[in-house]
Amino acid sequence: xxxxxxxLEVRYxxxxxxxxxxxxxxxxxxxxxxxxxxxGKSTTMLAIAGELTPSRGRLLFEGGPLAGRSSEDTxxxxxxxxxxxxxxxxxxxxxxxLRVASYIRxxxxxxxxxxxxxxxxxxxxKERFRSPAGRLSGGEQQILAIARGMLTRPxxxxxxxxxxxxxxxxxxLVYELLRSLREAGMTLLIVEQNLDRVMDVADRVYVxxxxxVQLSGTVVALKGSAELEAAYFGFDRGAA
Amino acid sequence: MITLLQNFxxxxxxxxxxxxxALGVGLLFGVLRLINFAHANxxxxxxxxxxxxxxxxxATLYIGAWHWAVMSTAVVVIVVALAxxxxxxxxxxxxxxxPPTLLVASFALAYALQYITLLIYDGxxxxxxxxxxxxxQVMVGELRIPKLEILTIAVTLALIVSLALFxxxxxxGIQIRAAAEDFRMARLLGVRAxxxxxxxxxxxxxxxxxxxxxxxxxxGMLAPRMGLPLVLIAFVATVIGGMGSLVGAAVGGFVxxxxxxxxxxxxxxxxxxxxxxFVYLLxxxxxxxxxxxxIQVRAITERV
Ligand SMILES: Nc1ncnc2c1ncn2[C@@H]1O[C@H](COP(=O)(O)OP(=O)(O)OP(=O)(O)O)[C@@H](O)[C@H]1O
Ligand SMILES: [Mg+2]
Numbered sequence: 001x002x003x004x005x006x007x008l009e010v011r012y013x014x015x016x017x018x019x020x021x022x023x024x025x026x027x028x029x030x031x032x033x034x035x036x037x038x039x040g041k042s043t044t045m046l047a048i049a050g051e052l053t054p055s056r057g058r059l060l061f062e063g064g065p066l067a068g069r070s071s072e073d074t075x076x077x078x079x080x081x082x083x084x085x086x087x088x089x090x091x092x093x094x095x096x097x098l099r100v101a102s103y104i105r106x107x108x109x110x111x112x113x114x115x116x117x118x119x120x121x122x123x124x125x126k127e128r129f130r131s132p133a134g135r136l137s138g139g140e141q142q143i144l145a146i147a148r149g150m151l152t153r154p155x156x157x158x159x160x161x162x163x164x165x166x167x168x169x170x171x172x173l174v175y176e177l178l179r180s181l182r183e184a185g186m187t188l189l190i191v192e193q194n195l196d197r198v199m200d201v202a203d204r205v206y207v208x209x210x211x212x213v214q215l216s217g218t219v220v221a222l223k224g225s226a227e228l229e230a231a232y233f234g235f236d237r238g239a240a
Numbered sequence: 241m242i243t244l245l246q247n248f249x250x251x252x253x254x255x256x257x258x259x260x261x262a263l264g265v266g267l268l269f270g271v272l273r274l275i276n277f278a279h280a281n282x283x284x285x286x287x288x289x290x291x292x293x294x295x296x297x298x299a300t301l302y303i304g305a306w307h308w309a310v311m312s313t314a315v316v317v318i319v320v321a322l323a324x325x326x327x328x329x330x331x332x333x334x335x336x337x338x339p340p341t342l343l344v345a346s347f348a349l350a351y352a353l354q355y356i357t358l359l360i361y362d363g364x365x366x367x368x369x370x371x372x373x374x375x376x377q378v379m380v381g382e383l384r385i386p387k388l389e390i391l392t393i394a395v396t397l398a399l400i401v402s403l404a405l406f407x408x409x410x411x412x413g414i415q416i417r418a419a420a421e422d423f424r425m426a427r428l429l430g431v432r433a434x435x436x437x438x439x440x441x442x443x444x445x446x447x448x449x450x451x452x453x454x455x456x457x458x459x460g461m462l463a464p465r466m467g468l469p470l471v472l473i474a475f476v477a478t479v480i481g482g483m484g485s486l487v488g489a490a491v492g493g494f495v496x497x498x499x500x501x502x503x504x505x506x507x508x509x510x511x512x513x514x515x516x517x518f519v520y521l522l523x524x525x526x527x528x529x530x531x532x533x534x535i536q537v538r539a540i541t542e543r544v
Binding site: 049051070071072075076080081083087089090091092096097099100101103104148149152 | 411414415417418421422424425426427428429430431432433
């Protein structure tokens with residue numbers, strides 16, 4: 001396993017947002033986390049990336065503990081978070097956004113090559129290379145955010161709701177990119193609300209609710225199952 | 241016409257000092273959301289550096305007696321070291337503190353540094369003679385321009401251009417700008433918070449050192465609180481320029497410089513001594529007109 005999350009608990013002040021989460025991801029997998037608003041998905045991602053400190057549980061990356069590592073360090077270890085809301089640097093140019101990410105790399109030549117191939121792949125980034133990233137459309141910003149995350153050359157990418165607020169056409173584009181990342185050997189942990197998308201792209205799924213894992217399994221086993229629907233929407237849905 | 245031009249040059253040179261100070265303050269505000277009162281002490285200590293180690297009532301120059309290039313370099317090194325050391329001792333341990341705590345810390349630091357200066361040098365101003373040849377005037381047609389004003393404007397331009405290039409072109413510059421916008425995101429991409437902050441402090445030290453020397457050459461007087469009025473005006477400049485924008489800070493500095501000179505000229509003699517009160521009135525007017533400052537930036541977000 002490249003990532004092991006064991007019985008994680010994360011609090012904001014005294015309020016637990018993640019109560020008891022165990023997730024694991026094997027190298028080369030695409031694992032999706034689904035769940036309603038407030039389930040604790042983003043919190044889990046932030047804790048893995050080192051921005052939030054867990055109050056309980058263990059985080060292992062490639063078998064080594066992540067406890068006490070800052071986000072600066074986890075980035076160096078090979079974890080890259082593309083956070084909810086994209087958080088591109090709007091006043092920086094597209095180029096500068098990408099540069100910020102490549103500074104942690106020692107292999108300058110390879111980084112330059114990666115940048116080249118990204119720009120070839122996404123002509124829009126090339127076209128707008130020198131203009132402020134804040135002027136890109138939402139979809140373009142999402143592409144930039146993922147491209148930026150990739151340029152740190154992570155072993156594991158955490159992507160939080162990449163399709164949020166995007167037009168369907170752009171969602172296709174984003175998922176095409178994510179799939180191609182897997183083909184290139186990347187491991188992905190993706191938070192996604194859209195179940196159809198998840199079934200389309202993931203190897204395995206975790207359903208989260210109220211800070212706990214309700215259900216997990218392979219896509220093959222869960223596809224179209226009533227169990228999945230129940231876990232996702234909660235058991236109270238049938239009653240309502 | 242000649243007097244008008246003369247006044248214009250005065251205004252640009254005074255505005256230059258304010259702009260440099262405002263940039264030093266604005267840089268740290270941008271990165272850390274820190275309002276650094278101790279910037280005044282950076283300026284003061286940079287000026288006193290030229291008489292170290294003498295503590296006599298009548299100042300004798302030591303560093304100040306060196307060749308100007310060596311002296312300037314020495315003062316820059318001293319102030320940068322001071323800025324970086326204060327970041328290390330005072331602000332680094334407070335990395336997770338909220339802005340009000342940082343504000344109080346910078347107050348405390350400013351007082352501590354001021355009293356250290358007072359302890360060593362007592363409160364009496366000391367006349368010092370640096371760059372007295374800068375008082376000479378250059379004649380351009382009928383226009384008389386003091387060399388010091390030309391130097392002030394030239395140094396300011398050079399520093400502003402260098403700072404802009406640094407922020408735009410270098411690795412640390414780009415990291416500073418990214419961190420100023422979203423520090424946590426920058427860290428998620430592996431940007432080292434401590435490095436970026438130390439570099440920002442060092443840059444503000446360079447700017448403070450330049451102000452130390454230019455201001456000292458202008459007044460010819462060392463005083464333990466000499467940096468304070470400059471920094472107060474710089475705060476005003478950053479506010480009217482728009483908090484969080486470096487362009488705004490520089491523009492604000494020049495605006496205040498112009499306002500001061502204009503008021504100096506147009507106010508009747510009897511109330512001229514209250515000039516600064518009118519400057520602040522003007523500031524209030526500007527803020528009523530544009531509450532977010534002249535240069536509007538995105539909403540200021542949380543740091544680190
Ligand atoms: N900064 C914060 N401070 C306090 N509470 C927070 C903070 N961020 C999130 N929470 C709370 O923690 C819980 C989990 O939030 P989280 O953002 O992890 O959910 P999520 O599953 O990502 O939801 P969404 O689908 O809406 O993005 C929620 O109840 C939320 O209100
Ligand atoms: Mg979320």
